[in-house]
Amino acid sequence: MTDTALQSAAPAAAKVETPFQRFRAEFFESRIAATAFVILIIIILLAVLAPWITPQNPYDLAQVDVLDGRLPPGSEAFAGYTMWLGSDGAGRDLYSAILYGLRISISVGLASGVIALVIGMTVGLIAAYAGGRTEAIIMRVVDLQLSFPASLVALMLVAALGKGVDKIILALVVAQWAYYARTVRATALVERGKEYVEAAQCLGLSRSRVVFRHILPNCLAPLIVVGTVQTAHAVSLEATLSFLGVGLPQTEPSLGVLIANGFEYMLSGRYWISVFPGIALLLTVASINLVGDQLRDVLNPRLKK
């Protein structure tokens, strides 16, 4: 008896690899994903460190000089620094503006992503566990919500609520919570039928404990994947709204606002005003998506080799 027990214990003890180490190794197996991850980290670092590594604060009107407007990349600004990426119509240094814009775009994307995740997750779990009429009502609301394009819902809300960071976050949350709710409900329904849930009920645990401590952690894998993809989606949705002029105000330009600002100069050859913020947006969204894709591959047991 002791022998079999020891034998079975041996491989577990010999393998010092923690689940996280295995996860990390599998994640970095793909070069594309590794590159995307590095780019994402750089982008986040640049955004976080923006105030310390940019020559100009584009939100401080005292530092913005209209005489510097529309200078091509590499020109020298009136204040003496070089504008490596040129300047926009208002005389903002594009390099500084892009980094500050990234700050806004990423924080709006993350904030709305996290809030939508928490709301969607709770609602989805309740639907899956409660079943019956509660589930039917919740899921019909989700269906109704999902039958509208997310951009349309956000557009209508922002048009009604007005401009501002808080309002756009609210609009993005409303547009996206349903995706999380549907994902969580689908996973939770599968998990709910598993025996460990029955076993937990047999222990006399309370409902909330069974739902949040036993079912929820088992639903996290798909949730993380949807979370990253939806965050990328939120970033681009915010850019879309700002581009259309209903998102963030001109005085606090996000990437979408910057692209919109340069749009009118495109045909006159001043490409840099739109293109550089566009590249920044593209890199951000693409790297988040690639990281999300790889997460899905690693976290999905069905795709395991």
Place this chain on the structure above:
Amino acid sequence: MSPVLEVSGLKTHFFTHAGVVKAVDGVDFAVNKGEVMGLVGESGSGKSITGFSILGLIDPPGRIVEGEIRFNGENIANANEETLKSIRGNRISMIFQDPMMTLNPVLRIDSQMMEAILAHEKVPKRQAWERCRDALGLVGIPSPEERLHAYPHQLSGGMRQRVSIAIAFLNKPDLIIADEPTTALDVTIQAQIIHEAQKLTSQTGTAMIWITHDLAVVAGLADRISVMYAGRIVEQGRTDDVIDHPLHPYTVGLLGSVPTANKRGERLFQIEGMTPNMLSLPEGCAFSPRCGFATPACQVPPSVEHVADRELRCYHPQSQVAAE
């Protein structure tokens, strides 16, 4: 001595779109303190549903429509959720079939075990942890402190079932319902698990209902055997009596189909026919279409007959046949 659990006239039906499934249809039995009762039957005979009915864990469309479940004298059939919650895992606990499935894969063993204690008692975490460690030691797990830090996937099947048994015994329950706890394990581990369970029940005086389809398992373990067929107990009695002198033709058939009873190369005995469709049970005795001794009398459902200290639902007791 009054029994720990007394089930009488229990009927659990499922109201499906296709019709009413009488999964459990009039079951009576009693389990005394420290006694092991083997509940034997084929898949779909209602033995697991009987277990879940006792714990009040029947999900809609099923419900207990009739009968009493007296646990320590109190009727807990259709009791409110609060009462049942305080009983589950505390006074009555359960061991499941597949140890790979019953432990939550993302929680460590210690958190799952401590939860079982903390759900019912207010004790310091340290004390709960020590009780978990001692419980693991009791079921024969070496270096329990290390195992407590492990995740379920780091343990073998036999180890996990030991953990489940340890969890079941944690709160020193009065009754344990073991639902085919050894079916998913290989034979040597099976013997060890049965041994552990037997040891613990005799040490703690816990009563046990051991649900299985394997007569060989309960033959060496149970004090009493109840044989279930199509939602009813067809034969019930002391293990030795039932195994040595089965009275019901179905029990005779089950015993005959245990491989060891046959010679090498000889065709195994087989009960003719299929388990009946629970939606349309045969008139009268549910076993009659498969029974070699059926007579027109079997069209009327047989009532429970008491023969010595045994109970039987049959018009044609097989004592002579089995004695040959």
